[in-house]
Amino acid sequence: MSTGERVSVKQRFYQFAESQGLRLTTQRMAIIDSAFDTKQHFTAEQLLEWSREKDKSVSRATVYRTLPLLTASGLVKELDFGKAYKFYDPNYADHPNHNHIICQDCDRIVEFESEQIEKLEDEITHNHGFSLRSQQVQITANCEEFKRSGNCRNRDCN
Amino acid sequence: MSTGERVSVKQRFYQFAESQGLRLTTQRMAIIDSAFDTKQHFTAEQLLEWSREKDKSVSRATVYRTLPLLTASGLVKELDFGKAYKFYDPNYADHPNHNHIICQDCDRIVEFESEQIEKLEDEITHNHGFSLRSQQVQITANCEEFKRSGNCRNRDCN
DNA sequence: GTGGGTGCAAAGTGTTTGCAAGTGT
DNA sequence: ACACTTGCAAACACTTTGCACCCAC
Numbered sequence: 410m411s412t413g414e415r416v417s418v419k420q421r422f423y424q425f426a427e428s429q430g431l432r433l434t435t436q437r438m439a440i441i442d443s444a445f446d447t448k449q450h451f452t453a454e455q456l457l458e459w460s461r462e463k464d465k466s467v468s469r470a471t472v473y474r475t476l477p478l479l480t481a482s483g484l485v486k487e488l489d490f491g492k493a494y495k496f497y498d499p500n501y502a503d504h505p506n507h508n509h510i511i512c513q514d515c516d517r518i519v520e521f522e523s524e525q526i527e528k529l530e531d532e533i534t535h536n537h538g539f540s541l542r543s544q545q546v547q548i549t550a551n552c553e554e555f556k557r558s559g560n561c562r563n564r565d566c567n
Numbered sequence: 568m569s570t571g572e573r574v575s576v577k578q579r580f581y582q583f584a585e586s587q588g589l590r591l592t593t594q595r596m597a598i599i600d601s602a603f604d605t606k607q608h609f610t611a612e613q614l615l616e617w618s619r620e621k622d623k624s625v626s627r628a629t630v631y632r633t634l635p636l637l638t639a640s641g642l643v644k645e646l647d648f649g650k651a652y653k654f655y656d657p658n659y660a661d662h663p664n665h666n667h668i669i670c671q672d673c674d675r676i677v678e679f680e681s682e683q684i685e686k687l688e689d690e691i692t693h694n695h696g697f698s699l700r701s702q703q704v705q706i707t708a709n710c711e712e713f714k715r716s717g718n719c720r721n722r723d724c725n
Numbered sequence: 726g727t728g729g730g731t732g733c734a735a736a737g738t739g740t741t742t743g744c745a746a747g748t749g750t
Numbered sequence: 751a752c753a754c755t756t757g758c759a760a761a762c763a764c765t766t767t768g769c770a771c772c773c774a775c
Contacts, residue, residue: 432774434730453765468732473765489647493740493763510697519695526687530706533679539668539708546704548688550697590749590754611739626757631740651765652739 418484418502419445425482439464440475444485450496450518490518490547508546514555576642576660577603583640597622598633602643608654608676648676648705666704672713 422441426433443459444451451459453472460467476497479485488496490511500507500520506527510519526546534541580599584591601617602609609617611630618625634655637643646654648669658665658678664685668677684704692699 430729432729434774436731466732470733470766471731474730487649489649491645491647491653494765510692510695512697513700519697521691521695523687523691526684529681529684529687530704533681534668534706534708537668537677537679537708538712539670539677539706539710541706541708542671543707544705545707546688547702548692548697548699549701549703550692550695550699552697554696588754592749592755594756624757628741628758629756632742632755 418499421502422479422482422484425484426478429478431478435464436460436467436471437475439467440472441479444479444497444499448500450488450498452494452496454494456497488545506544508548510548510550512550512552512555514552576657579660580637580640580642583642584636587636589636593622594618594625594629595633597625598630599637602637602655602657606658608646608656610652610654612652614655646703664702666706668706668708670708670710670713672710 419442422445423433426437426441431437439460440456442463443456447459453469453476456476457467457469457472460472476485476487479497480487484499484502486498486501488498488509490496490509504520504522507520507522508526510521511517512519527544530544531541577600580603581591584595584599589595597618598614600621601614605617611627611634614634615625615627615630618630634643634645637655638645642657642660644656644659646656646667648654648667662678662680665678665680666684668679669675670677685702688702689699
């Protein structure tokens with residue numbers, strides 16, 4: 410939650426970029442900073458918008474060309490919630506095994522971790538003769554509160 | 568695994584169709600039969616291909632117009648494995664909470680169930696103030712056997 | 726200086742839709 | 751007969767790419 414934590418993730422990406430010999434253009438820096446200055450899940454379109462606030466010259470093409478670099482670093486994860494567009498999650502550096510509850514009422518996405526589920530997944534995977542590489546749990550849910558009152562306390566959470 | 572089981576799922580869809588007042592055109596029947604005559608996960612394109620084997624007049628548009636009917640019945644589930652196209656799984660009638668291991672080496676998709684994971688998911692969801700509507704676990708895995716020998720015993724499984 | 730990076734616009738890809746013609750009930 | 755369905759092709763929405771120019775190293 411601290412700012413220091415965030416900065417360090419960004420720094421980690423810059424290290425990754427350097428190790429790959431990637432050039433640090435102003436456009437790339439605007440995109441990278443936008444991606445790691447938030448804890449929200451974002452879409453390509455949102456990332457473009459944020460990046461343009463920092464550097465008006467950023468084009469959609471460059472955003473799409475930069476996204477694979479972000480995911481290749483392992484610091485951002487691509488998520489597919491079944492919509493036409495993908496979401497990107499910048500919180501995997503700190504919480505590499507977190508999962509998601511997607512509320513159908515308020516469109517909120519809540520993250521959670523469970524060592525017990527991780528352990529079971531690992532067991533099951535090995536029992537089938539595989540080794541686990543990555544995992545993902547998506548829970549689609551409703552909140553009763555929203556149904557009753559037309560509002561939802563989870564709206565404030567994020 | 569018995570044929571009887573399969574037929575009954577198909578019957579269940581026909582009941583659903585009737586209850587919704589859907590007309591049973593020859594095209595629809597070709598598509599429905601194709602969907603429920605397999606236990607494999609399929610894409611829209613594969614479903615079109617199978618349906619055309621039964622009735623050459625089936626068009627891509629009709630397949631795409633029928634897929635939402637299949638999922639609306641609850642007997643087929645739409646799955647997103649992060650590819651450009653979606654997969655459809657006709658095994659949800661018998662195993663409504665099953666999950667998937669996706670092997671990166673042999674592209675095999677293995678299904679599994681775990682009451683323990685279900686229970687944990689339910690707990691976690693309620694603890695966050697939600698009620699669970701549906702869930703989905705996707706495990707991406709490697710099989711060591713394939714890496715060593717260039718082959719994979721799971722290739723035969725399905 | 727030069728090779729990687731960029732913006733633009735065109736192309737791609739899976740999916741959806743308007744419309745006139747066809748068909749199950 | 752009438753409303754629901756269909757095939758076709760055009761339209762869509764998101765993403766990718768070819769190309770000439772640009773700029774970080």
